[in-house]
Amino acid sequence: MIRRPAHGPAIAVLLAGSLALAACGTTKAGAGAGASGSATPDYVRQAQASAEAGKQAHDRKFPDIAARCKDAAAAPSASGSPGASSAAEPLDPEAAKYAENHAYKTQARLSPEAGCRGGAHAARITKGLVGTGKTAPTTEDGLRKALEALGYPATEDEVFTSGGALGFAFSVPGAGPCVTGYLGTPPKVEAHGQYMEGGCMEPRGGH
Template identity: 65%
Template sequence: MIRRRPAPTAAVAVLAAGVLTLTACGTTKTTTGQPGAAGSGAASASASAKPDYVAAAEASAAAEQQRHDAKFPDIVARCKDAAATAGPSTAATSSRSMDPEAAKYAENHAYKTKGELSPEAECKGRAHAARIAKALSGAGKTTPATEADLAKSLEKLGYPSAQDEVYRDGGNLGFAFFVQGTGSCVTGRLGTPPKVEAHGPYMEGGCQEPRGGH
């Protein structure tokens, strides 16, 4: 949306016997007689468990993706093989090759940095961008003239608009929103033809390019 898891083996039987021994004797010794082994195993298991907030976030993201995929099956079909065709990243190489002035410029404009997208997220974002551009500029289409008209057009396409996600900037209508369930933003500016693109959320948050800096 817009804005914005057989019978016990011999080893298991030995382990069970060890647990029973610990319970009966009230000690941390295992059946092999090594102190602290049982306590150490419990601590290890506890440390490897995911925190509740992480599990909740992952469950929420999975639910959002399911809703998206059910709503836009054509987008899913188009991008199902995107992850398998991913190319290597060149970010590290380009950052090492910067001269001092370029590095300073990059630091001063870091607030404009966009998050990286997975191949699947990038594919889905671009597919949504192309879908929107086609709907707004196809033959016989009337270009929205007001923020309300643009918001209504996007809603008809399945992108309910939230506050400030549709706006007028410098006389031109534009929009920027996060497509729930994809991980990507879609940003557009009306023109002839409209310019619509997909990208990751900005490092400072949101899909609209932040203003300011230092």
């Protein structure tokens, strides 16, 4: 009678165990790699946290505007804001050249929420500076103090005189959009995105 080797089952068990461990290790390694690959970088999370903290500070300071625009984020995006670049190029060569030379004046598009907040701030500032019963500031220092009284700390560079009219341009803290105004006749205050070259002041120059 031929005897079968007694160690056959033992080898089978060892092989099965080795394959199971190998598969287990592969699964864990793959899961770990996937988790680390999908993790949000620290600098992104810090930027998001900073933006959210700024928004909350804004909403505490201007609760009426926060309440007015709380549902604006869910609104569909607008096709573009005034001054925003268009995807279509002008067909006229002269118009195309003009657009190229003035591209530095392009403004970033505002989201529905930023547009709502910016418009609300523009209306609030207009009422606070030249509304019924108000005496409009006549000097840069007077305009700066009037803006500060309304809750908008403006630096010396953000208040200016242009074409004989007092003006200002700054970004609303926490809300993001720029607000630019001129106390001419009639006064004009409007919200807009930052310029392509950065900041809220209209850049000078071109090529």
